[in-house]
Amino acid sequence: MQREPIVAVATPYGESAIGIVRLSGGGVLDIIKPYFKSKGGVKPRFAHFGRLVDKKNETLDECVLLYFKAPRSYTGEDMVELYLHGNPLILRQTLELLFSLGCRLAEPGEFTKRAFLNGKLDLTQAEAVAELISSKSELARRAAIRQLRGELSDKVKRIRDTLLNLCAYVEADIEFSEEDIPTLSKEQVIELLNEAIDSINSLLETAKTGRFLREGIRLAIVGKPNVGKSSLFNALLKRDRAIVTGVAGTTRDFLEEPISLGGIPVVLVDTAGIRETSDPVERIGVERSRKKIEEADLVLFVIDSSSPLNEEDLEIYEYIRDREHLVVANKVDLGYKVDVEIFKGNSIIKVSALTKSGIKELEAEILSRVGISLNEDVGTYISLRHEVNLRKSKEVLEGFLERYLSEEISPEIAMLDIREAISYLEEIIGVVATEDILGNIFSKFCIGK
Ligand SMILES: Nc1nc2c(ncn2[C@@H]2O[C@H](COP(=O)(O)OP(=O)(O)O)[C@@H](O)[C@H]2O)c(=O)[nH]1
Ligand SMILES: [Mg+2]
Numbered sequence: 001m002q003r004e005p006i007v008a009v010a011t012p013y014g015e016s017a018i019g020i021v022r023l024s025g026g027g028v029l030d031i032i033k034p035y036f037k038s039k040g041g042v043k044p045r046f047a048h049f050g051r052l053v054d055k056k057n058e059t060l061d062e063c064v065l066l067y068f069k070a071p072r073s074y075t076g077e078d079m080v081e082l083y084l085h086g087n088p089l090i091l092r093q094t095l096e097l098l099f100s101l102g103c104r105l106a107e108p109g110e111f112t113k114r115a116f117l118n119g120k121l122d123l124t125q126a127e128a129v130a131e132l133i134s135s136k137s138e139l140a141r142r143a144a145i146r147q148l149r150g151e152l153s154d155k156v157k158r159i160r161d162t163l164l165n166l167c168a169y170v171e172a173d174i175e176f177s178e179e180d181i182p183t184l185s186k187e188q189v190i191e192l193l194n195e196a197i198d199s200i201n202s203l204l205e206t207a208k209t210g211r212f213l214r215e216g217i218r219l220a221i222v223g224k225p226n227v228g229k230s231s232l233f234n235a236l237l238k239r240d241r242a243i244v245t246g247v248a249g250t251t252r253d254f255l256e257e258p259i260s261l262g263g264i265p266v267v268l269v270d271t272a273g274i275r276e277t278s279d280p281v282e283r284i285g286v287e288r289s290r291k292k293i294e295e296a297d298l299v300l301f302v303i304d305s306s307s308p309l310n311e312e313d314l315e316i317y318e319y320i321r322d323r324e325h326l327v328v329a330n331k332v333d334l335g336y337k338v339d340v341e342i343f344k345g346n347s348i349i350k351v352s353a354l355t356k357s358g359i360k361e362l363e364a365e366i367l368s369r370v371g372i373s374l375n376e377d378v379g380t381y382i383s384l385r386h387e388v389n390l391r392k393s394k395e396v397l398e399g400f401l402e403r404y405l406s407e408e409i410s411p412e413i414a415m416l417d418i419r420e421a422i423s424y425l426e427e428i429i430g431v432v433a434t435e436d437i438l439g440n441i442f443s444k445f446c447i448g449k
Pocket of ligand 1: 223225226227228229230231232243245246247330332333334351352354355
């Protein structure tokens with residue numbers, strides 16, 4: 001379907017070698033043609049060199065024009081791309097010319113939205129386009145490209161097909177119940193349901209890592225005074241940011257700095273003490289540190305490996321032990337006297353913030369704790385929107401399974417439940433998509449995409 005013509009600059013604002021203006025919609029070639037002077041006509045998928053002129057026939061710029069004829073274009077509509085010189089003035093004048101010719105400025109993500117509406121991409125693929133553009137790490141980029149190529153959609157579709165299959169049998173059961181046609185045994189129904197639930201679960205497991213890839217990880221460094229928290233903070237930051245002294249209580253407020261671990265954005269927080277105190281300044285520091293610990297995705301619990309643990313260590317450990325944490329024994333250059341009994345089941349990472357030994361291992365351990373392995377092949381990671389729908393779908397299926405196991409459910413009711421579970425899955429790929437969902441997704445795009 002061809003919608004009204006839209007136009008946008010597809011390259012970033014500023015001086016650059018080339019600036020691209022994109023047009024999409026019904027009749028865009030006819031709109032631009034009188035103002036594009038070149039030898040010969042314009043053929044689809046050929047680069048044409050020529051001059052762009054304004055309404056007074058004055059040359060605006062020399063440029064290359066590409067024409068994509070519907071439906072063989074990104075949006076599925078007729079599209080024209082103009083490769084002009086990358087000067088904001090030229091690009092603005094080009095836009096103004098096109099506005100005066102009846103084009104309107106595209107909304108953020110409108111090109112991709114049209115691609116979706118024309119069936120060029122499904123919804124997870126459209127989302128992947130935005131992620132591909134915004135990905136801040138190699139890993140996030142790789143995950144986005146896999147999603148763009150349909151890997152996530154395929155997984156969701158496979159689950160949907162299992163459920164559709166189930167539906168088909170139930171339907172046959174309703175319509176031909178008098179006749180002798182093959183139906184599924186109770187065991188087979190349960191097996192199919194469990195298969196679907198298992199597949200949903202394995203997708204749900206990727207949610208957390210997906211969030212870390214997209215939004216980064218918050219790391220809080222916690223421990224009693226003088227164990228080397230600030231030193232470790234500096235070592236991970238790779239510069240001297242926090243003040244380090246032998247005087248306990250130097251860090252009275254938390255410090256926060258962004259770093260990148262294997263390309264993943266990490267916010268590193270050096271906390272002050274978290275013990276009760278009567279000093280009013282320190283108390284505020286303690287409050288704030290506790291809040292930072294609450295917000296952290298992972299806590300680095302630092303101990304001084306050169307002396308045995310004491311009450312204060314244990315008190316702090318008690319405070320954080322139920323949170324996702326790593327035990328870091330610092331100052332290994334001074335020896336190792338830690339009683340490991342307390343941390344049973346929890347591996348201890350030995351480092352020296354002074355000599356920097358063990359820091360690399362610590363970095364790898366941090367990433368692996370949040371489910372990111374730099375060497376392994378990445379899959380696809382679901383986003384919050386996918387997660388919400390998968391959970392709803394799973395809930396319906398589990399509720400259904402429970403009732404199915406305990407009592408006789410009429411086939412009509414069974415159908416309704418399975419159809420509902422399917423509809424949540426279809427929302428993910430966009431088989432059913434409301435304006436709300438679309439608005440939410442495409443408003444996050446940049447203009448011109
Ligand atoms: N030998 C040695 N000393 C360290 C190490 N890390 C920190 N220190 C020293 O321990 C003291 C306290 O360090 P600091 O980072 O301020 O500890 P914080 O109070 O936990 O932030 C300072 O004198 C540091 O130089 C280490 O790995 N080895
Ligand atoms: Mg400190």
